Amino acid sequence: MRNNLVETLMGLVVLFVAGTFLYFAYTHANIANNGGYLLKARFNKVDGLSVGSDVRISGIKVGTVVRQFIDPESYWAVVEFTVDPSIKLPEDTFAKITAEGLLGGNYLALDPGGSDEYLRDGDEILDTQGSVDLLGLLDKFAGSDDE
Template sequence: MRRNVIETVLGAVVLVMAGFFLFFAYTSSSVRAVGGYKLEARFSSTGGLSAGSDVRISGVKVGTVTSQFLDKQTFQAVVQMEIDRTIQLPRDTSAVIASESLLGGRYLQLDPGGEEEKLKEGDLIEYTQSAVNLEELLGRFMFNSGGSSSNAGSGGNAATPPAAANQGAQAPAPGGLLGGK
């Protein structure tokens, strides 16, 4: 019987300590909701940005992406966010979807402008830049650089006759040498 009481008290102490650590972690981190004013931005592609993603200025979290949806008229992605009320953004602020690292998640980077007029509740951030598609860029690099490496030692385009290459003439039309101009 005495052993059960000790185990119960020890279990209660462990639970109280776990609760204390959870409370400490929650209050010392920026996980909680910001609770500010709402803004919108329109992008041609959000590239992995999702509700709950950070909104940052100079790397500091100032808000949260609350939702995103497709505008059925323009087929653009509309991103809604909440910004801390203490941060008053100029009207010419720009929004960029950035990546934390090569394999990391996305966040919304705000770059404040210099205009005197401030954005208000429900306003639209007009200057936006969509997410960069890393796979597409890598594919372009691989396929564009692959063709030029095989002709590096030939002195010009492979379809250009050597005499024309030495005179600086342009490559023939896609029809080939005999295909005409």
């Protein structure tokens, strides 16, 4: 009987430590919705970009990708993302999918324009550039000697 009590107490301690770790990870990982406004952009390719990926301006995280889907009419990828409400983006903002590094994933980089009109919740960024296939480029470069 004493053995069961010790095992139960140890199990409770392990669950408490795991719960504390999960709480700490959730509160410090910036996963929670920041209450930002929702924007969308269309891309020909979104390789390496996923839900939860960063949205950055000048390398600083200002939002998060929240949804991706295919437009059934144009077959382009539509990416919906949030932007911090304190960041006001001009309507001529440029969006591109950029690699974090050779081995890392991709993120959505925003380059604000100079317009006096600003994007509002639900608007679409029209100037975009999809992801670049680095392996495909290396393959073309390496295969160019054969021609």
